[in-house]
Amino acid sequence: MSVLEIEIRDKRFPADDGAAGHLALKNLLLSVARGELVCLLGPSGCGKTTLLNCIAGLDRDFAGTIALPHAPDQPDPVIGYVFQEPRLLPWLSVRANIELVLSEVQRGCGIVEDMLAATGLEDFAEAYPQKLSLGMERRVALCRAFAVAPDILLMDEPFVSLDEPTARRLRALLVAIWQQRPTTVVFVTHNLREAIELADRIVVLSPAPGTVRREIAVNLARGQRGDERAIERFRQELLDDQPEIFQDL
């Protein structure tokens, strides 16, 4: 049962001088099942972020349709978005940053405390974001996105520019939270190892104009994903099997 249906025929950014502009996405078809964690994998500049912004409704200037999942009692789908930069409000405390995006009802039911506890940020609830490390800011952004109980969670390379051990811890944290609060996730990355570690399915995009080049089911059990050798073996098989798909990565 698919809950996210993407059909973008054409997404271009106009040039300043009225020329044809840059064609970012072309004939991109993708459907995502409820509760699925899909990784979009593609070289930089292939339109991954553009695609997320189209899904999020930040960019409506494209030819095509995007059907989003939403709960029957809600007028609109609830979207959680973890941006590449944490995008926290520096003048609000960690707690206030999360509470800001919640409704009165949600605030009342202890979700903030739960999320802070789940990410090990209990002691930093009153801290301002500038006092935190990048890894911690990213955890706050993760809390914020999960706290709204999203119908769909969009993640745009949320763990880049972290050292590898921190990134790995955050990936494990993401999976743990996601398993407790299942939701549909579209996760953008250019890192094949990261994609294998996280995804139910990897969608490989072509260089610009971005289109779906290949879809790969990751049939590794969740329990195996913590094992670097299993990841590496899976990666090597993919590379040996279809080297042309990954040559731009």
Next chain:
Amino acid sequence: MAHSRVVLQSLSLLALLLIWQTAASALESRVLPPPLTVLEVLVAGFESGQIPKNVGITLARVAASFLLAMVIGIAIGILMGRHTTVDRLFDGWLVLFLNIPALVTMILCYVWFGLTEVAAITAVAINKIPNVVVTLREGARALDRDLLEMAQVFKLQRWSVLRHVVMPQLQPYIMGTARSGLALIWKIVLVVELLGRSNGVGFQLYSYFQLFDVAGILAYTLTFVLVVQLIELALLQPLEARLNRWRR
């Protein structure tokens, strides 16, 4: 460090007083009374209640025109900064109003609305609004798009966006224009009082001017400078410190 700064500032103020005293003794003229005479006038003014009353009236006018100018100026500034069409439509008006001399607005307001309180306050506000607009327009143009997108995705209410996303980013611009605004407005208020009101510091200064009573003029000036300084220390600086807590 702080201690030596206070000492230095006191010494420098003392030096100013000394120069004043020396010049006054040398001239021995009514047009430059010595500090002590001014102090006597000051004390007498406070005892009779004249100085507090007139300073109070002037301050009320300053507050009214300041609030009016800030609220209207901030609203227009944000609109012009965020909407290119509005900006293009009214940019010409803005340049025009920026360059109308304060005296002209005052005279026109008094001519059109009569010698009334409303006319006085409106005239002062009109003088300040264009400055607020120009500053806030820059601020609104510089708003962080990333944060606005975040607010949009998480479907923040309009009011919430304004209060938690937009206003904190505009705060340095607002504080800047508030500071310069206060300094400008209280000076303009004095002129407006001189032209068309029968009380307030401006009116008193005018009366003393006609009598060549420099001691009276200086007594009022000193009081007013002190009051404005007090507003800066007791109101603006603590407010700014509170708003800037989050900065490291």
